[in-house]
Amino acid sequence: MATLADAPHRQDSSAFPSSPSTLPAASPVAIAARNMRFVFLAALACAFVVTHIPRLAVGTSDSPIDKLIHASTYGVLAALLLLARWWRPVWPALAVLAAWAALDEITQAIPGLGRSADLDDWLADVTGMVIAAAFFVAAAPVGTGAARLLCQRRRIAGDTLLCKFTAWFHLATVGVLGFAAGAPLGVLLDSFFVRKGPQPWQYGLIGGVLGAGIGMHALWEYGVRSRLRRLGETRPCIACGSAMEPQAESCPVCSRARAQTDWAPVAPLQGSEELVACLMPILLSLAGIVVVSASAIVLITVLRLRSEWVMRGDTWYRMLPPDARVLGDIALVALFGAWGLRRCRVRIARSVDRCGERCLGCGYDLHATTPEVHAGTCHECGGGFVRVH
Ligand SMILES: [Zn+2]
Ligand SMILES: [Zn+2]
Known part of the structure; x- marks a missing residue:
C-alpha cells in the first residue's frame, strides 16, 4: 500500500487553522462564523429589548423563575458568542458578555422603565455564562493525532451546514416545534406534580425551552453525521471546508495542501x-x-x-x-x-490517537502488516485507519 505519493503528505495535525479570521472570507468556515456572529448580535438585540420593556413581569422578582430565565438567556448568549469565534480563548468572550450584562442591569434602573438593577440578577447571568463556557470547553477538540483529525472533520461538517440558510431555517423550525411540544408538557407536569401554580406558563416556558433544545440538538447531530458521510466522498479542504477537485493537490481558496489522511475512513x-x-x-x-x-x-x-x-x-x-x-x-x-x-x-481520544498502531475496530496490530502508509485498511476486519503525526 505504501507509495511514493504518501511522502509529501506528512502533516502536522495542529496545523488546522481554527480561527475564521485567518481563513479567506469566501471559505465555508469563515461564512459559518459570520452567520453565527449575525445570529448572536440578533439574539443580543432581542434580549436587550425584552429586558427593557417597561414593567414586564417576566424579569421581575414577582416571577418565581426569574433567575432561571436570567441564567438561561445569558447561557444561550454565551454559547452563541463562543461559537461565533471572535476570540480563541474563552475568557475574553465571557468578560465582554459579563460587562454587557452589568450594563444591561444598570440601564434597567433608568426611571420610567419600572425595572430595577439587581446584583443577584447579574450573578444569575454570570452563572449561566459559566455553565455554557464549561460545556463549550468540554466539547472543544481533543487528542493530537487521529482524534484531532476526527474533531476537525466534525467542525468542517458543522460549518458547511451553518453556511447554508436552509440549515438555520431547519434548526429554527425544529426549535419552534420543540417548544410547541415541550410547553404543554411542562404545564401538564406542573398541574399533575408540582401544583405550585398561579402561573403555569412558567413551567410551560421551562418545558418549551427544554423541548426546543432537545429537538435542535437531535437535528444538529443528525445533520452533522449525514454530512460527514457525504464529505467522506466529496473530500473538501479540511482546513476551510471549500470544495476541491478530486485530483487537486491543494485548496483553491486557502491553498492548504491536501493530505491522504484528510478524509480517509477510520x-x-x-x-x-x-x-x-x-x-x-x-x-x-x-x-x-x-x-x-x-x-x-x-x-x-x-x-x-x-x-x-x-x-x-x-x-x-x-x-x-x-x-x-x-x-x-x-x-x-x-x-x-x-x-x-x-x-x-x-480518554476516548487517547485510544483513537493510537489507531495507526492498533485497529480500533478489532484490536489487530497494524505495525506488522502496513508499517509505512498514512491511511489504509485493517487486514483483519477491513476497518480504516490513519496515521497522523
Ligand atoms: Zn482550504
Ligand atoms: Zn481491524
Missing part, C-alpha cells in the same frame, strides 16, 4: 472501549458532586457560629429566592458534568 472505536474509558470520569464527577455538597453542608454547620463571614454568606444564600438556590445546584451539577464529559472525551 473504523469507529468499539462501544465497550468507550464505556470503559468513560466509567471513571462518570463515577468521579458523581462522587465530586456528593463530596462538595456534603462538605459544604458540614463546613457551614460547623463554622456558622465561629466565623462572621460564613455566617453572612449563609444568611445571604438563605435569603435568596428559591429559584436562585436551584440555579446554584444546577451550576454545581453542570460544572462536574462538564468536567466528566471532557475527561471522557480526552
Whole structure:
C-alpha cells in the first residue's frame, strides 16, 4: 500500500487553522462564523429589548423563575458568542458578555422603565455564562493525532451546514416545534406534580425551552453525521471546508495542501472501549458532586457560629429566592458534568490517537502488516485507519 505519493503528505495535525479570521472570507468556515456572529448580535438585540420593556413581569422578582430565565438567556448568549469565534480563548468572550450584562442591569434602573438593577440578577447571568463556557470547553477538540483529525472533520461538517440558510431555517423550525411540544408538557407536569401554580406558563416556558433544545440538538447531530458521510466522498479542504477537485493537490481558496489522511475512513472505536474509558470520569464527577455538597453542608454547620463571614454568606444564600438556590445546584451539577464529559472525551481520544498502531475496530496490530502508509485498511476486519503525526 505504501507509495511514493504518501511522502509529501506528512502533516502536522495542529496545523488546522481554527480561527475564521485567518481563513479567506469566501471559505465555508469563515461564512459559518459570520452567520453565527449575525445570529448572536440578533439574539443580543432581542434580549436587550425584552429586558427593557417597561414593567414586564417576566424579569421581575414577582416571577418565581426569574433567575432561571436570567441564567438561561445569558447561557444561550454565551454559547452563541463562543461559537461565533471572535476570540480563541474563552475568557475574553465571557468578560465582554459579563460587562454587557452589568450594563444591561444598570440601564434597567433608568426611571420610567419600572425595572430595577439587581446584583443577584447579574450573578444569575454570570452563572449561566459559566455553565455554557464549561460545556463549550468540554466539547472543544481533543487528542493530537487521529482524534484531532476526527474533531476537525466534525467542525468542517458543522460549518458547511451553518453556511447554508436552509440549515438555520431547519434548526429554527425544529426549535419552534420543540417548544410547541415541550410547553404543554411542562404545564401538564406542573398541574399533575408540582401544583405550585398561579402561573403555569412558567413551567410551560421551562418545558418549551427544554423541548426546543432537545429537538435542535437531535437535528444538529443528525445533520452533522449525514454530512460527514457525504464529505467522506466529496473530500473538501479540511482546513476551510471549500470544495476541491478530486485530483487537486491543494485548496483553491486557502491553498492548504491536501493530505491522504484528510478524509480517509477510520473504523469507529468499539462501544465497550468507550464505556470503559468513560466509567471513571462518570463515577468521579458523581462522587465530586456528593463530596462538595456534603462538605459544604458540614463546613457551614460547623463554622456558622465561629466565623462572621460564613455566617453572612449563609444568611445571604438563605435569603435568596428559591429559584436562585436551584440555579446554584444546577451550576454545581453542570460544572462536574462538564468536567466528566471532557475527561471522557480526552480518554476516548487517547485510544483513537493510537489507531495507526492498533485497529480500533478489532484490536489487530497494524505495525506488522502496513508499517509505512498514512491511511489504509485493517487486514483483519477491513476497518480504516490513519496515521497522523
Ligand atoms: Zn482550504
Ligand atoms: Zn481491524
